[in-house]
Amino acid sequence: MIASPFATGPTVPASVPSPPDAALHLFDRARIERALDADGFAHVARFLEAASCRELAACYDDDARFRSTIAMARHGFGRGEYRYFAYPLPAALAQWRAALYERLVPIANRWHAAMGLADDFPPTHADFLARCHAAGQRRPTPLLLRYGPGDYNCLHQDLYGAHVFPLQVAILLSQPGEDFDGGEFVLTEQRPRMQSRAQVVPLCRGDAVVFAVNQRPVQGSRGPYRVAMRHGVSRLRRGQRHTLGLIFHDAT
Numbered sequence: 001m002i003a004s005p006f007a008t009g010p011t012v013p014a015s016v017p018s019p020p021d022a023a024l025h026l027f028d029r030a031r032i033e034r035a036l037d038a039d040g041f042a043h044v045a046r047f048l049e050a051a052s053c054r055e056l057a058a059c060y061d062d063d064a065r066f067r068s069t070i071a072m073a074r075h076g077f078g079r080g081e082y083r084y085f086a087y088p089l090p091a092a093l094a095q096w097r098a099a100l101y102e103r104l105v106p107i108a109n110r111w112h113a114a115m116g117l118a119d120d121f122p123p124t125h126a127d128f129l130a131r132c133h134a135a136g137q138r139r140p141t142p143l144l145l146r147y148g149p150g151d152y153n154c155l156h157q158d159l160y161g162a163h164v165f166p167l168q169v170a171i172l173l174s175q176p177g178e179d180f181d182g183g184e185f186v187l188t189e190q191r192p193r194m195q196s197r198a199q200v201v202p203l204c205r206g207d208a209v210v211f212a213v214n215q216r217p218v219q220g221s222r223g224p225y226r227v228a229m230r231h232g233v234s235r236l237r238r239g240q241r242h243t244l245g246l247i248f249h250d251a252t
């Protein structure tokens, strides 16, 4: 268990509330690895408590925490808005990012080897960030997303430069059926010489989904081949939906 997202950090005001810890113990690596290998995603239920979700969603309006705000419609990305956190990240977001990286890095390295990709990833997130920063990828990528009625997120890949960690995590901060309707997390998979396959991940508030950023290896009869994944969110029919996105590489 680790500290609250808002507990410390040089620029975070002392008055900000302290939600409970993320349930990193639910992050059962063997199960997650099996699910990622089979489907390209793993669902981790109840990763964050409702109070933490509410506090994270509420911090969307705190301008001082963010480096930039993107109106998705302006870029053809969909409809809705998201904001990238500024460095220094709220202390526990940095800790979650580092802790999740360390749990996922063996899978990332095995995937890259299976796909014949040269990169291998260092055991700590600090060392991987140093590699990103040395290559000019210095801007933080953790983000909060906010969707209202009619909003959606087009299928995409969060690639921000040459250095790409092949897995990322999204955490739903709102409760489907209560806070919003519609707005399902969707993944598609482009398989060589085959039509694309879509999967919907039925997240509840506080659930995390770990998924492939771009390519993943699939075991074929003649060895592994690569499939390309994309993710997005279907249109909201009602209400408001917030998500926390944790991407492990930084951006140019």
Ligand SMILES: O=C(O)CCC(=O)C(=O)O
Residues within 6 Å of the ligand: 145, 153, 158, 169, 170, 185, 231, 232, 233, 242, 243, 244, 245, 246
């Ligand atoms: O809102 C969502 O569930 C999708 C978020 C997303 O695209 C991301 O975390 O990269």
Ligand SMILES: [Fe+2]
Residues within 6 Å of the ligand: 156, 157, 158, 231, 245
């Ligand atoms: Fe994304």
